[in-house]
Amino acid sequence: MTSSSRTFPALLVDHSGESSRREVVELSLEDLEAGEVTIEVEWSGLNYKDALAASKDGKVARISPLIPGIDLAGTVIASTSPEVRAGDVVLVHGYDLGVAHHGGFARIARVPAAWVVPLPAGLSAHDAMTIGTAGFTAALSVDALEVRGLRPGGGPILVTGATGGVGSIAVDILATRGYEVVASTGKPDAAQWLRDLGAVDVIGREEAADASRPLQRERWAGAVDCVGGSTLPYILSSLRYGAAVAASGNTGGMGVQTTVLPFILRGVALLGIDSVQCAIDRRREVWARIATDLRPRGLEALGSATVSLAEIPQALDALLQGAAQGRTLVELSR
Numbered sequence: 629m630t631s632s633s634r635t636f637p638a639l640l641v642d643h644s645g646e647s648s649r650r651e652v653v654e655l656s657l658e659d660l661e662a663g664e665v666t667i668e669v670e671w672s673g674l675n676y677k678d679a680l681a682a683s684k685d686g687k688v689a690r691i692s693p694l695i696p697g698i699d700l701a702g703t704v705i706a707s708t709s710p711e712v713r714a715g716d717v718v719l720v721h722g723y724d725l726g727v728a729h730h731g732g733f734a735r736i737a738r739v740p741a742a743w744v745v746p747l748p749a750g751l752s753a754h755d756a757m758t759i760g761t762a763g764f765t766a767a768l769s770v771d772a773l774e775v776r777g778l779r780p781g782g783g784p785i786l787v788t789g790a791t792g793g794v795g796s797i798a799v800d801i802l803a804t805r806g807y808e809v810v811a812s813t814g815k816p817d818a819a820q821w822l823r824d825l826g827a828v829d830v831i832g833r834e835e836a837a838d839a840s841r842p843l844q845r846e847r848w849a850g851a852v853d854c855v856g857g858s859t860l861p862y863i864l865s866s867l868r869y870g871a872a873v874a875a876s877g878n879t880g881g882m883g884v885q886t887t888v889l890p891f892i893l894r895g896v897a898l899l900g901i902d903s904v905q906c907a908i909d910r911r912r913e914v915w916a917r918i919a920t921d922l923r924p925r926g927l928e929a930l931g932s933a934t935v936s937l938a939e940i941p942q943a944l945d946a947l948l949q950g951a952a953q954g955r956t957l958v959e960l961s962r
């Protein structure tokens with residue numbers, strides 16, 4: 629078989645019918661879009677956004693049919709770019725990957741060279757996908773809070789959606805850096821797991837969504853929030869004077885109802901976090917930090933679940949229902 633006639637398995641999602649079709653099919657290289665770099669994918673990972681891309685009502689997929697998968701890591705098998713060579717181990721996430729360009733739920737991917745991050749020393753493809761977009765977003769959040777002046781020893785940091793991908797890695801990174809982390813979760817059974825990741829305390833999801841008063845007791849020295857909804861107003865109302873929240877997600881809802889009081893009476897800041905259009909140079913820098921000073925210490929505990937291509941649809945449905953705990957990886961070589 630010539631390389632151009634090579635076939636490979638992929639999870640293809642088709643939203644053109646009344647309900648979405650999600651099936652594992654055999655594709656050839658001609659089925660992939662143009663791009664300078666062709667990658668044999670070893671690992672991918674599941675994200676909330678993948679669940680949206682694979683669901684008809686998710687409003688995330690911009691092409692159909694689509695191979696979802698906003699994260700991938702593997703080995704370059706062909707490249708026409710001088711910057712990336714065959715044999716390089718790389719990761720790709722963000723930009724159009726898995727939403728408007730075929731993504732990581734396939735054994736082979738082809739992408740523009742400008743999207744490629746060479747894997748930093750000390751991180752395997754498996755480590756990189758345990759971290760994935762979720763961990764990258766957690767790292768961006770911690771970085772943004774520290775640029776604003778946050779330092780360990782300054783008081784408790786709240787992490788919401790703590791058992792999910794972004795939340796669990798934020799708990800780990802912050803605890804590893806010496807912060808006093810309080811995790812908020814809707815899963816009381818996961819409290820010990822969160823403590824093992826480094827949380828000093830665990831509170832219930834409802835407590836972190838009490839937006840009944842515009843100003844509450846000044847409690848948090850900082851916060852990482854991937855929930856939005858009524859959780860973000862609660863956080864704003866209970867940040868300490870001058871503190872900030874890094875906001876990246878909306879699992880608790882898109883609409884946010886708040887008042888200006890936390891901003892004008894306590895000087896708090898709302899820091900928006902975006903991993904998708906983040907410039908490639910910054911992306912490569914933050915990954916270098918993830919391999920070193922922002923490295924989560926509990927990689928094994930975070931990424932213990934693994935699924936095959938065929939098992940992805942069911943795992944994505946569970947993610948949409950908020951049942952995620954840590955990261956679920958996709959092994960493309962099985």
Ligand SMILES: NC(=O)c1ccc[n+]([C@@H]2O[C@H](COP(=O)([O-])OP(=O)(O)OC[C@H]3O[C@@H](n4cnc5c(N)ncnc54)[C@H](OP(=O)(O)O)[C@@H]3O)[C@@H](O)[C@H]2O)c1
Binds near residue numbers: 794875877878
């Ligand atoms: N801005 C960016 O660049 C960026 C990047 C990555 C992700 N995101 C966004 O960040 C969010 C989290 O992503 P993820 O990959 O970490 O998702 P995930 O693994 O599915 O985790 C989300 C967590 O949110 C909590 N949650 C779920 N439903 C909820 C509800 N109705 N109310 C309150 N909390 C709820 C759950 O944690 P508990 O049970 O522990 O409460 C769940 O585990 C998503 O909205 C995603 O789109 C944004």
